[in-house]
Amino acid sequence: MQLHLEHTLLHMEVRAHVAQQVFTLELADDFWFPDVEPVLQMLREQFGVEAVVRECVSEDPVTYLLDSIDELPEWYDEVLRWIGKHVTATGPWVQVKAWGLSDVLRIPTAAGDVYFKALSQASNDPGALPFLFAHEPRFLQRASADRPGEVPAPIAIDESRRWLLLPDLGTPLGQETDVVLWIDAVRNHARLQRSYAGDPDRLLDYSCADRRLAVLDTALDRFLEPNKLTRRLSPDDLAKLPDRAKQLREAIAELAEIGVPETLLHGDLHPRNLAVRDGKVLAFDWTDAALAHPFLDLVTFVEKRSPLSADPRVRDAYLAEWEEYATPSELRRAVHLAEELGALYQTITYLHLIDHVTGPSRTSLLRGGDVWTQKLLT
Template structure:
């Protein structure tokens, strides 16, 4: 089925000061998702004359045979709750995809993102207005560029051009991105977003605009160019690891990974589903036993890898071409919420989704000051299964704080990466 044959039916439930409001369904051509809400908001404005802020997606379903997607969205009138406070009756968990509300007074559920509460967008806009340089003012309403369980990105017009504001979920994996980006930008301007302001308590980061992402569909030669440049960038960050740790970067060193293997991986069981993970796709008994049996060999790989002498450096944690932009003859690496300090090769996630020998060669060439090419390739062979383990550990932290109705694409990821590990070892 081609893309133009799809259609998307959107149902909005609105939080109003006096209670909930359910709007008539709006149908749009194409296959649309809630995480990029602008076309959905524009369609609602045309059909119902309602300028809505999206709070969260309550439901996203599709039928590939009929080519129909159904979205149920929770929102609020943009002009409501300008004081930044939600109504007393409202709780995010009181709404569901059936259009019902059993609201009771009180706060949100565990795992609910701050942007899921009415008034949040007004509070953030006021914060930005107070954080802008002297003489710069906010000149219009904030636009939601991206919104999902893990983060929300706003574009806010100012008298000095657009400013992007990002907020990240409260996760044991995520760092104070503003503090980390400030360190990286001080040493490597032009290679990370330019921060304007950040609020650690509210997990807010205001940034100057940067060019669009390169994206997953980039040609293989671009993929190789990016990985070569990123390897050189990482190598240069080995001199600022103390500053990055002081800024709150998590630990992803080989000793840390060995500890995780000895505790977390060695205890995996098919009868114990990690918090937030999808039970239906969790490991079966044979898979869990295979993971536990693999731990001694993985610990040996960690020890052998450490002997190659590659320095700890900045690790992005979610490095792929949708988190990279081309600018001024180089690249901008963005979305540092998962940042850590650790072994550089743990960042080569992109090679799992897009195998590219030339890209691997370009990346390894950035490290020849530390070892000859044949030794670097040996080191990568040791590191490759460890990348899968590292990703599984990261997703365990991510899904542990999702709300019960959180993003369904994230919940199977622990098991998916562990199965990838078993495939690599087979």
């Protein structure tokens, strides 16, 4: 039974080889179920139980199916052998994240922490977009080789198994209060994007999804059909879709005419996906990497919780890198259009990912899709 207290109660099932045990833990109300490290830490400290999350089976109440550290699935043996070929651990590893899109472990080494990431597999449907969370290892290996120091260089990858080993990249940009770091972050990101502007085929070879404006226009057709997100709209909102689609098509055409080239897009460039180490900022979590209009990255970058992300000095520093393609006024107009189209872009992303997960992961993505759909309609 779930008890309604001033904090969220998390009911967690542990299935070990002896018997089933159930533990109840108390965490903050804003806890997000994929971030499993604090759950496992509390389980260890309060009950002396060492375990890993196999899956989250419910969000209300939050319920995990766990594996005892002494009875781990064979998958972990394979993972730990692979990690051991590339780094030497100096202490116990920790599960950091687990949900339908990825599983993340942290491993201490003499050179600092490293992170193992296992990504979800690609869709079996050849007509679908490349599954965005499946190709990050290939992208980082290739991009870091020809743009050293501009994207994180993996310690190792296993492309066929979608495994990735990365060094600790530092602290999130969102925690920084020096506007100079924020300016450097967007300026360097723009320069990285521009460096690929004349080489779209290279990005496609790196497994970036083709999500250029023409593709986005076609994807709009799918959104106008009954789907998992539009079925959740009210009748009034559904009635807005045809007119809104016409406006979005006009925005696509206008943005294309401004002339900023389509190139590398991070796809989820928010301040917690940028890390600062020794004064240098690098974007990580390139699971959504695509060939698209670069200004769409500003849509996720600017957020209420990080006031500096909306600082005009930061925006202007980013736009200054694109002045060879358009006038300052045209670039500001392009940002406005990208903000409008960014909601469509993200909605299509969520609509795609929903098809590839189940359970609480699917429910979480549906909520995210609902948020972007509402932004699209306003």
